[in-house]
Amino acid sequence: LFSLCLLFKFIIAGYLSIFIYSIPYIGITVITLAVIALLLLLPLKKELFYIAPPKRFSSTQRPECAEPVVVALLAFFIPFYIIYWFFRIHREIQFVAPSPRLMTACGAGWLSAIMPFGTAILCLTLSDEIRALLANKNEDGGIRTGWTLFWALLLPPVGAAIIQAKMNRFITANTADTADRG
Template sequence: MVNEEQISPMENTSAPSSNAEWTLADFLSTYRYWAVFLSSLLIAVGGQGLSTVFPVIAQMTGSSAQTIGIFYFGSTLGWVVGAFLAFIVAARHGRSALISPILVCAVVAVAVLPAPNLWGSPSFLLFFGLVLGAVRAVFPLASAIFLVGGRPGKIDFGCALTLMSTTILISAFAPVGASWLYELDLGAVPVVSAFLGCLLLAVILLVPAGNLAFDDAPRPRHKPLAPRQRSPLLVAVILITPPILILLAAIGFRLFQANDVGVGDSPIALLSVLLVFAIALAAFIYLAYWVYRIHGELAGAAPSQRLLTPLAAVLIAILVPLGLPVLLMTLGDLLNERACDRGEGNAVSIAWLGIWSFILPPVAIAMIQNAANDSYVIGADKAS
């Protein structure tokens, strides 16, 4: 039920039905979050790819520069339609707000395949751009509204939205694939077909998601492990060694090339490459192990809805762009929260943690491990 004390219409449309506050871990533990994430990625990739090769396709059908500009003008106007769907429709009917424009866009794109002359029609291009712009706009705006419905804290909301926004960054690689598809037969069919495939997969992901708003209570979950202290310096050294070795190896390769010597021609160089690869692989495995253990150990010290299960944390840290920095930020915020509950100051500086998380993650990992060690000691003292 919506709280009658809320007087803002926007708040009335997005107020959750429970008082539970969702954490980043709660978001990342649901299918609906990843359904929106992956469908948003597909839409961003498909839309960016199509928009990139569109001028070339349109020129082959005899369209002028002014006609091509109509498509991009319509795409800009589409953001207005997308904003309307996000703020008015998505607040109550989230799944419909996302799927409806996708289906309309798919129908319009299908019309191009049997009638390529439509690429030269200004009215069609305006409408196509309008629909495509609406689809690309509704996802990031609606995603923010879905997340707000769970009443997350500032850091949890920011991290969840940051992960979602990485779909836009990944779509920067779409033009490469779209250009390759265009060169297959120098026509629009492969590109439009790939675009339609992205739309279809996005709908398939969204249909089982049900209610996309996070207006219910999050599911409890805990996978505790026995806390164990580690040397922060040793952890940082293990994880920072591979990048240094890779840099040194790259310098060595340049020196070999300058002397017209191939890496395969020198047994020492070949062994060095294999050694660097083995060390890098070992450090990667250790990173996964550390992420797994730290989440389980912090849950073992004190259960918290802010903690992911260890396995989920490993998958996100490895597979999701910016996943590791986001996880480190949430762990730092959790450790600070526990320190404040004990009447102490912050266990770790969030500002410096954020800087090192993006510049040199091993340093941020060492900061987390050091703060975790201190929390284990204090927790053990209190228990005794």
Template sequence: METFHNAPGPVQWTLADFLGTYRYWALFAAWLFVSVGAQGFGAVIPAISSMAGLSVASTSLYYSGTGVGWIGAAFIAFVVAGRSGRAALIVPLAVCAILLAAFAFLQPLSQTAPFLFLLGLSIGTVQALFPLATAVFLVGGRPGRIDFACAMALLSGAVLLSFLGPILVSLLYDDQGVTTVVAAVFICMVMAILAIAPAKRLAFEDVPRPRHHPLSPRQRSPMLLACVLLSAPVLWMVAAIGTDFFRAHIFADGPSPVVLFLSLALVIITFGALIYLLYWVYRIHGELAGAQASQRLVSPLAALLVALFVPLGLPVLLMTLGELLNDRAREKGRPRLLSIGWLATWCLLLPPVAMALIQHAVNRDYGSDGPQAEPAIPLRSTVSDTP
């Protein structure tokens, strides 16, 4: 796999190595808190400024400050973060929290245009700092291009979840007022600091610790796997069409026992399909480790949690498995087991089909070597990464 560095050096980090560390998830949590807080505060700044009697021109200085913040973020990420990762993130977050506290309690000062520009500069800096600094931290681990892209994609899921910020902050503003809104954004910045503070280091320049969680390999029917996982969305689609078509008859005298029974059955099938999806994700990672140990494999429990809670987590895991299976086939002098292009397409459009493609490739790999291949434990020194 192609890497960012070709010269001899430390062991290269894989996506699975990243996912197995506290610092990676600390960056994800801090990035999420900052994105939610910054997006939410930016949504209500016009209303706050209007209530304070500021002009539109004065309010626009806040957004100008957030844009200029990218310059400060670039300087911190490329100059400071490589030397002291924690300080590069914690100090700007602390400054931002202090300015938010001043905005809440120093009303005459906080309602001036220069202060709005300064506050926007601070929030814009921390908002832009995380993607830039995170890229610096990850590249320090010398990952392959696919591993780096997948690690950044999972971390960028924090940006996808930031849409919650404007919604929650707007509700707080309508119900509680300005002070509660500022307090909520202040708490987001403090939570980001608390997530980062326990990490001993943020750069991935050390040696990753070895992982090996094997399970007994087994073959499954790809067709049956796809049918089980597609049953829930297909039944929901049929239920939506049927309810709309027969609405007048079904609800004429209130919901009938048959409708209630079918609704309960639909919920049970959906829950069962979700459980089977998580079971498959857990098993497939352990079974591939049982067939042949690899530092590129995420541990079964970590894979389950990523698939369940992280946006884009399941597609990224499936793409990683596809790359791994093709690399194993290449090492054995055999043609690739599946098309990465088609796998990526189905990962985005219909993940159950992508899972069936992975299972088919796994069955072929087992068939060529036998499902009970002796695993080879990689020789790597252990480096503790506990907070």
């Protein structure tokens, strides 16, 4: 079912461009939209382009270990579960270590739902972020980011399971670290 939804998303993305080019007066439409976009950019202050972006404040939740196989099976058989999973995993990582490289939880959910390769992009950034967190704890990073990207492109539920396994490894390392201190 998930594969059919993914195939449907790719077909729409492929044929939408053909539909757009069949619109009469496409040149005038494109120029009009470009002028409108430029007019919307005029009121922006030029200082906004030279300062660092503000820190994002996203909703967070305490990280919990989840079985990677269960995550993969749920994501494979229930197409909307992967959207929820990306939402949840981003909230968990923002709780542990807020990062400007990660999207907000709502943004991650929308990206995984709408953009054809959004799940692969999200898995790539999550893998890099968790590997950096594990490196700070002197732990093994697990499967490399390239393989995570490969599986996220081939089968997004497997990519989600790999990320969940890395997150579980980080949670156990973090729990062991706090137990050593206390």
